[in-house]
Amino acid sequence: MDKPDLEAVAQEVFAALADPSRRGILAALAAGGPATATDLAARLPITRQAIAKHLALLAEAGLVVAEPGERRRIRYRLDSAPMKVAQQFLAALARDWDGPLAALREHLT
């Protein structure tokens, strides 16, 4: 996997997480384990049709995986691998060197 692929993965994760309904779906799968679109519609204030659309987008981003099964009984489970790639991008932004290095300069004075 080349770097541009990592960027593409992170890009899709951030786009997927930008929507509160999709965050709700991911949170429900994280908390309750694999579920069908019907299960999720019962638990979340989102229509089954909208959930199906969101699940398709989440699957495209690699954040959920459809388990094999008969059509309306397909269960989706979380795959956090793309999330880890996005986390690495955030880790670089969160690593603060300017503060400590300014403190080092101060310490030496």
Next chain:
Amino acid sequence: MAFPDRIERTLELAHPPERVWAALTTAEGLGTWFGNRAEVDLRVGGQATLAWDSGDTATLTIERLEPPHVFGYTWPVYGLPDSDPRRTYVEFTLEPSGTGTTLTMVESGFAQLPDAEHKAAFSGNTGGWTNELGELVAYLDGQA
């Protein structure tokens, strides 16, 4: 979107390399400007622990030690779970500059590729709960 693999900073310091070296590698130094407390086992392969008043800690593994020129260590990637094996590499390079020091800090490895081994471990974890719970059910069924 730029995916930063490395962070690089250069500082001109008005102090000789020996002084900067002490600030970078001793518990007294690290526990003052970097953390709020520090313990340092200063040797290649040795560990240094930084602690902050916030309760955060970081454990550094020393990789390069060439006084007073190069100090390198690895430490965990911020924001990843403790169980994640990936670490970034930090290297401080000290060059004499007049009566002072040019200090360069490079931290690299933010865009590490998830290697096959890691991927396997990761998939293992993902399926982990389902499998463990399945085994528990099988065990209990066998007992019944």
